[in-house]
Amino acid sequence: MKIHHLNCGTCCPVGGRLFDGKSDGVFGQIVCHCLLIETDAGLVLVDTGFGTRDVDHPARRLSPFFLTLNNIQLRLEETAIAQVRGLGFDPADVRHIIITHLDFDHAGGIEDFPNATVHVTSREKDVADARQGGAFVGTRRYRPQQWDQVHDWRLYPFGGGESWFGFDAVRDLDGLPADILLVPLAGHTWGHAGVAIREPGGWLLHAADAYFYRGEIGSEHYSCTPALRGYQRMMEVDRAARLTNQNRLRRLSLDHAGDVRIFCAHDAVEFDLLASESAHPSPA
Numbered sequence: 001m002k003i004h005h006l007n008c009g010t011c012c013p014v015g016g017r018l019f020d021g022k023s024d025g026v027f028g029q030i031v032c033h034c035l036l037i038e039t040d041a042g043l044v045l046v047d048t049g050f051g052t053r054d055v056d057h058p059a060r061r062l063s064p065f066f067l068t069l070n071n072i073q074l075r076l077e078e079t080a081i082a083q084v085r086g087l088g089f090d091p092a093d094v095r096h097i098i099i100t101h102l103d104f105d106h107a108g109g110i111e112d113f114p115n116a117t118v119h120v121t122s123r124e125k126d127v128a129d130a131r132q133g134g135a136f137v138g139t140r141r142y143r144p145q146q147w148d149q150v151h152d153w154r155l156y157p158f159g160g161g162e163s164w165f166g167f168d169a170v171r172d173l174d175g176l177p178a179d180i181l182l183v184p185l186a187g188h189t190w191g192h193a194g195v196a197i198r199e200p201g202g203w204l205l206h207a208a209d210a211y212f213y214r215g216e217i218g219s220e221h222y223s224c225t226p227a228l229r230g231y232q233r234m235m236e237v238d239r240a241a242r243l244t245n246q247n248r249l250r251r252l253s254l255d256h257a258g259d260v261r262i263f264c265a266h267d268a269v270e271f272d273l274l275a276s277e278s279a280h281p282s283p284a
Helices: 052-056 064-069 080-086 122-130 226-235 239-255 268-279
Strands: 002-007 033-039 042-046 094-098 117-121 153-156 162-164 167-169 180-184 193-199 202-206 260-263
Touching: 002 080, 002 268, 033 080, 033 193, 033 268, 117 122, 117 180, 122 153, 167 180, 239 260, 260 268
Parallel strands: 042 094, 094 117, 117 153, 202 260
Antiparallel strands: 002 033, 033 042, 162 167, 180 193, 193 202
């Protein structure tokens, strides 16, 4: 399998380095880190960021609250379908989409691939349909208009699966290679999950929104910018579960650094590093 790292949506919230830990100006930079995987079962997307319909009709598709708060930069060239074409592929060859969770910045491009099967935890689909994502943000984070034309869902039980480095994992995703797993990571949403992909040298784990900042894993010392720490608290549905899973990811990143490489959905530094390595792989 070959993995391409895509930024399918840039946000530039006011706050600069208070958000991203690096920007010197007024605005920070947050990405929507998605994956395009070449497999024998066709092309597989992990999350979709913002789609063409979001770009064309933002007021219909997205919450004014999040459009303003995140200062979302809706760019046609950043949509998954544009980047799939840019890599020389036919969008019709995207056969599967794995969604970590159905937040507006992860699910906006689903309907750009009408022939794809969409894989998600059953818990996430249930709460998203009911818009049970928190008292204030529930009706704003879940935008059913982003997926209401999808007819081919594959839903998976949340938890109780086989063990993967101490985490429950859903294996045998319908029609997908055995080297791609769903890893439940509740807390940010009720049905939130990561996606693990086995590579020749080990595992790659897309932890989605289980954490937001590179300093939250990879070190015994926890570090997160104040704005992202506040954003995570605003978006969480279960603080105890979120912090427990975040701590488990930190432990995994330390104890199995040579076996698993972890990244989140929104850290621009992580994205730039992985995208650069993907574009210019080191010799074996």
